Amino acid sequence: MKKHKIFFAVVCCLVFISNISYSQSGWVWQSPKIIGIKLNKSFFVNLQTGWVVGDGGTVLKTTNMGINWNVSSFNPAKNFYSVYFRNDNTGWIGGTNGFVIKTTNSGNNWLPVSFGTNASIFDIYFTNETTGFAACDSGKILRTTNDGVTWSSQTFFGHYPMKKIQFFNQLTGYVCYGFDFHKTTDGGITWSGTLTSSPRSGSTWRSSFFINLNTGWAVGNNYISRTTDAGANWIAQSANFSGYVNSVNFINANTGFAVGETGRLFYTINGGTNWNMQVSNTVRHFNNVMMLDSANVFAFGDNGMVYKTINSGTNWNNLSLPLTEGTVNSVFPLNQNFALIVGEFGTFAKTTDGGTNWTNYNLNTTANFKSVFFLNDLTGWIGGDSTLIKKTTNGGQSWITSHVEASTSFTSIFFIDSQTGWAASNGYGSIYKTTNSGGSWFLSYDHITANYNTVYFVNSLTGWASDYLELSKTTNGGTNWFLASNVAAERFNDLQFFNDQTGWCCGAGRIAKTTNGGLNWVTFFTGGFSSISFINGLIGYAAGAEDVYKTINGGNNWTFITKIYSHAITKIRFVDEANGWISCTDGAVLKTTTGGLTFISQTSTEISEKYSLHQNYPNPFNPTTNIKFDIHKSGIAILKVFDLLGKEIETLVDEPLSVGSYEVTFNTGSLPSGIYFYVLKTEEFSESKKMMLVK
Template sequence: MRYIFILTVLLLSFNTFSQPISWVEQTSGLTTQLTSVSVVNDNNAWICGYAGRVLRTTNGGANWVSVNAAPIPLTLDLHSIFAIDSMTALVAGSGSSSFLFRTSNGGANWTQVFTETGGFINSVQMGNAFAGFMMGDPVGGRWSLWGTTNAGLTWDSTNFYLPQAGTEAGWNNAFFFEVTSGVWFGTNNTRVYKSLTLVNWTTQPTTGQVNSYAIWFNTPLTGFTGGTALLMTTNSGLTWVSPASPLPGTANLSGITGFGSQWVVTRQASAIYLSPDNGATWSTSYTAPAGNFRHIAKSRANNLIYYGVRSNGGISKGTLLVGIEPVSNIVPDKFELKQNYPNPFNPNTTIEFSIAKNSIVKLAVYDALGREVNSLLNSELKAGEYSINFSAADLPSGTYFYKLSTGDFVQTKKMILVK
């Protein structure tokens, strides 16, 4: 079923404005640790995890299908996955040696395309359908850096020489690759490495943070990295400094993504944090019911869809709420869910509600049997007045209920769809 909604927001301040992300839990069918996610578009995404697990969805996460098969051993922990498209993916795993597997038929069959004795691949990414790069911990005193120009069928390390400094190593998914901007990857040595050419490398100190567990750039100039605290750059990593406001929480970072001035960050804990203003302010976008986040990624097709994967096999899907505009600085003095209008309706109706203070807000629609037919909103909102235009074009005629829930308030109202 497809639903269209527009959220208009009356905010306390017009200086910065975030687009909330509505989160829902999805079913993986697993309890093993999930470590990496790659999102092709709104419908197609791939996930990997421990014990050789690979999952794939072609319907936006409504169903996740296990597609791990020989020669991927169930004893191999997988740490990084990149989906080129809905059918083609690369997944890396490491034990006493590192391995890379490739499928071109949706995971029905896999081929081992790379191995390195004593290696540990931290991340594999493609810049386009043909050109990609892979980063692993140093072997024999040099970083394990590999490139492909044929969609991952073969890999070559010629000219990709970067000597190891001391005993330094990298981190799973602490890697950012964009064809026009270059490559950055994190280490446990108070530095990140950057290259524009993949031949010549520069060292960028992360003073104050020994580890850089995750790294992401929204623009060629602006990026975030960090270990237990975030660092920010506005000059392509020449200098890394603390953002205007610290990220909430204390656990190690596990994932960073975003677009424009908006950032989505996870720690190895249960919360997802959101900043609309390059780290000037932070809020909790979502708190998972169990498990700790290991990685987060957004759709490469747009900025609308997000997935976070967790240590207990949990999957959280986020949908960016588009069409949001601040229209007033009025702050209501109470929580309130108003009657939709028109009512009865066919098929569009407007639902308005007021939030008296910053809150985690859930707005859902239920049928007459109490079954949830849509979660319109599940995110932290600032105090304000909100309006959602809800389309029930794909629902049958009947009586429906919509419920607003916050930590301090629950209210339900009835609406009637007549076609």
């Protein structure tokens, strides 16, 4: 069987809002609640069932009008821009570089299909069972008359992206395109421009919507325009259209909604003669609006925004429920259930059930909190801008504020016991110390050229502080500090010590390790890193930009775990090998209960002649091995690992898979040497094989 390098189905966790249920592996979005990826387009086949697609190969589905959402990801390297269902069962999703997937069973299974183009696909529309169209970038329209088996291409002058295509019967359709608007009356065989007057001079179209053959609306930069003569003439409609209006939708000739940048929602009941702006309480961009009827409307946007109204926009509910719209600067877990976050706009939130529910506390400030440290579930401190350090003794219900005589914000707080702690600032290289539980703070170290971002102590005497360019150490509780030697200058972002001899630091260029108290440092991994977290002397995690890595040998080797698309990671913190959190920009917080993602790469989409489970390679192995298997019929596939006594070790795969060949990597973590078995099960097939781990 020919093998194709199609890294297609990195199928992510299932996330449901309300009655939340999570998959067995991966990272779960806890803020925003559904997903934190840009959402681009939606399509509903009826009042209950609809799909939303977005960046990172994201597909959302609801079968109960948005009460619950099933979230999947197909090829995270691709963005989806279009979704269309011809009926309840058959639909297409299109995106970057001609990447298209198709379902014939209401999204239970998706298969990659070819539209014969590398152009990105912004809209799809079928007029009957066999004839369909795709609006692409580079000024292309694709047409099929055999249900997508083959496609013909037409290219228009200007090579602007075709944003929206819409038909009213098998002959008459419209497409908005750059600065122009085209119409067909022969089923898409030929297209011609219709504009006598432009919707808005010098502004490109973002989208359009027609309620009938003659009446439609177009949106773009600072405008909504209307036509009543099939697109020949357009009249600008007045409203506060500052910035781009990205999407428009009408349920009849009078009632419609439009959405755009910086959280703008517009509503009309007279065909757009008047547009009223509604309150969304967000400054993020909306990209798509979908009216189910005159009362029930959805708006989808950046960072996974899902807004819904059930009363024509009188009230809008944010179903995505982000903890904050600003950056979450730090996450601090005490155990697998108790964790805290701090961030911009005075954000402080707490979970006591592993993140299923978070409580957001109003601290009556807009300060940018950058650091948090708790000794237990009641006593803790947070620090940030305006030289504030706050303390709570009741889990955040109330706070006592200490104003420290400093000139900048506190980026890190660390307490060794209930009385003694240190706080680092990033303005003029100051480290402050308290010996009375934060009641008062005194200057411990003043290094005017430093910008400290982390302070960490292994006992009451020995501690470290990381600066943008250097590392400092104390051996007398902070009375005196000296610069660490034999470590190259760079921007250091985080550090952690396992004991007074062994520690790690990470920064803009690498991860380094010392085993002799900082006398010498060895670089084991190069790249840009923002945070590091070790649970013991061997197992640790590191984050850089959007990427997460793991080591099981003290940092000597690192394995890529996952990528958090569209969000820069600010902190990564694990409490054990399985349970950890990530905090990010744009209000993102994610959690894993399995230590990271199980990766499934589809190596072929050709129909397999039979089910098969291949021998792992390498074998024997340490610490990772690859397992290949073939799926003959689409359906649920389960791949598990067991030890010699039959105890289940890990579930590698438990999800619907399409026909094809797959490969998954098994990372042994801290498992001991020995013989293990892996078992593949489907509805019609079961097979097991033996593998040997040698450490």
